[in-house]
Structures are given as structure tokens and as C-alpha cells.
Amino acid sequence: MLTLAIDSSTDNLGLALMESGQLRGEFNLSLKRQHSEKLLPLMEEIFELLEIEAKDLDGAAVATGPGSFTGLRIGITTAKMLGRIFAIPVKGIPTLEIMAAGAAGAYRLALLDARRERVYYAFYQQPEADSDDFIKEIYPPAAVRIAELPEVLNDYSQKQITIIGEKKLEVGKVLKASNFSIKYGEPESDLPRAAVLARLGENYLKRGQKDDIYQLKPAYLKKPQAEINWQQKYGSN
Incomplete structure (x- = not known):
């Protein structure tokens, strides 16, 4: 089973490939607000380095937050796209669970x-x-x-x-x-590790626990500041 993990929920951008319990490769890069620019090129790079094609994937795991509003949308949209194009299952996992599972x-x-x-x-x-x-x-x-x-x-x-x-x-x-x-x-557990997300995703998917990609959405836990400002100015309706 070949699982791709995508985490763009924090300043750290993470990608990992897990194959039947073996970590094939991992990126964890502190890129702050560059996720929209770097995610797809890094995906292409990790596939090329490991001589894997996207069509070889059996599943995808993605961090669902809480975290960056923009980052979460980018990662989840990418996972959904992979799920639709390649007809593979997708599992969303809370960012805090990923962190805890790596500690x-x-x-x-x-x-x-x-x-x-x-x-x-x-x-x-x-x-x-x-x-x-x-x-x-x-x-x-x-x-x-x-x-x-x-x-x-x-x-x-x-x-x-x-x-x-x-x-x-x-x-x-x-x-x-x-x-x-x-x-x-330890410091390495203070941010979500892509390898941990890949391990969790593989385990969930093996148990048949996947998400409906049309229902999968970020867990913001609070409203975006722009929405808060709008409601303060114009009301909730």
C-alpha cells in the first residue's frame, strides 16, 4: 500500500510517502506562507526522486487542522484532487493528533x-x-x-x-x-511530522476508515479574521 501524506496546516510544509509500513521519503520544510507556491513542485520532486508516479498511489492522508486558514485549504484541496483523479481513498487527520502520535x-x-x-x-x-x-x-x-x-x-x-x-x-x-x-x-515533536501523518493515514485506510472527499473540510476551530471583522461591521445575517 502506497500512501501520500500532505500537511500544510502550519508554517511547516510536510510531505511523505509510506509504503506498507516503510517510510520511502519525507519533506518537512519551514516555508511559512509559501505553501501555495511550493506544494505541487515538492510533490513532483518527491515522486521523481523516489521514481514513483502519482497514479501508483493507493491512498492519501491530509492534515485537517487547526492551523492556517489558507494552508489548510491548499492541502485539503490537493488531497481531494488526488482522490478524484486517481479514485483513491482519502483520510483527514487532525493536526494535533499527528503531533501527539509523534511524541x-x-x-x-x-x-x-x-x-x-x-x-x-x-x-x-x-x-x-x-x-x-x-x-x-x-x-x-x-x-x-x-x-x-x-x-x-x-x-x-x-x-x-x-x-x-x-x-x-x-x-x-x-x-x-x-x-x-x-x-x-523533544523539539522534533513540536510540529506535525509528515512521516507520522503517513503512518496514521496508512493505518486508518487499512481499516477502511476513509472520508467522503465531498464532505472533507478544514477544522478551523475559529472563524477567519476577515469573517469576524465582517460580522462586527455588518452583523451575522
Whole structure:
């Protein structure tokens, strides 16, 4: 099974090819606002380097956010295009799940900056060693004020929590002040890795878990600023 992973949800642009559990190649590049220009050329490059053609793909996985509004649209549209052209299944996976699945620790708090002293967060637990289940989602992705996280995570204050992602130092300071036991994940887990997305995508697709490409959409978790400004000026109708 040959799976292409596409992640354009953050400043990091990620591409990876996984074939039956073996990583064939991976790009993780900090390109900030260049995703629209670089995604398709990088796809062509990774196919050429690995002597693979797009028609050889058996499936595609794509990060669904939260994250950059423009970046998410670019990645998801590309995955949908591949699904339609080559009649392959597509699986969308939350960006915070990708981050958590690439980290270590029994309990993992994944974070992305939501600005104005807020973060997007999701909380996960490692499955039992003898289980073939994916990482267990305890709290799904949501936006929250950093100061409110001790209350949100109160039931797990006696567990050691591994914090990964943006704003992890600020969040760690707040949790420590509330007597949480925390540790910080390694730097490579602070952004979603394309190889992890490819692994998750392959596993989901093997289980028959795919998305309807006509229903697949970004998980923004908040409205674009332009829409907020419009509603403030003209109302919601």
C-alpha cells in the first residue's frame, strides 16, 4: 500500500510517502506562507526522486487542522484532487493528533498557538502496550485560554503530562504553578511530522476508515479574521 501524506496546516510544509509500513521519503520544510507556491513542485520532486508516479498511489492522508486558514485549504484541496483523479481513498487527520502520535509519554498535551493568550489544544493517552488501537483521544481539539488549562485538565493533575507544540513553555509554567507534573517533549515533536501523518493515514485506510472527499473540510476551530471583522461591521445575517 502506497500512501501520500500532505500537511500544510502550519508554517511547516510536510510531505511523505509510506509504503506498507516503510517510510520511502519525507519533506518537512519551514516555508511559512509559501505553501501555495511550493506544494505541487515538492510533490513532483518527491515522486521523481523516489521514481514513483502519482497514479501508483493507493491512498492519501491530509492534515485537517487547526492551523492556517489558507494552508489548510491548499492541502485539503490537493488531497481531494488526488482522490478524484486517481479514485483513491482519502483520510483527514487532525493536526494535533499527528503531533501527539509523534511524541512519547503516557499522557500528551498537543498545542498550537491561537493568539491572544489562547491555544488550540487536544489531550491524548497512549494505548496499552498490547493494544492495536490508535492513540486515545481524551479531550478533542478545542480553543482555550492558557490560564484556563489547569481547570480543563484538573482530573489529570496527578499524572505526568508531556507537553508538545507551540506555547509549550508558557503552558508548562501555568500548569506547574497549579502543581501539575509536566515534562516537555523533544523539539522534533513540536510540529506535525509528515512521516507520522503517513503512518496514521496508512493505518486508518487499512481499516477502511476513509472520508467522503465531498464532505472533507478544514477544522478551523475559529472563524477567519476577515469573517469576524465582517460580522462586527455588518452583523451575522
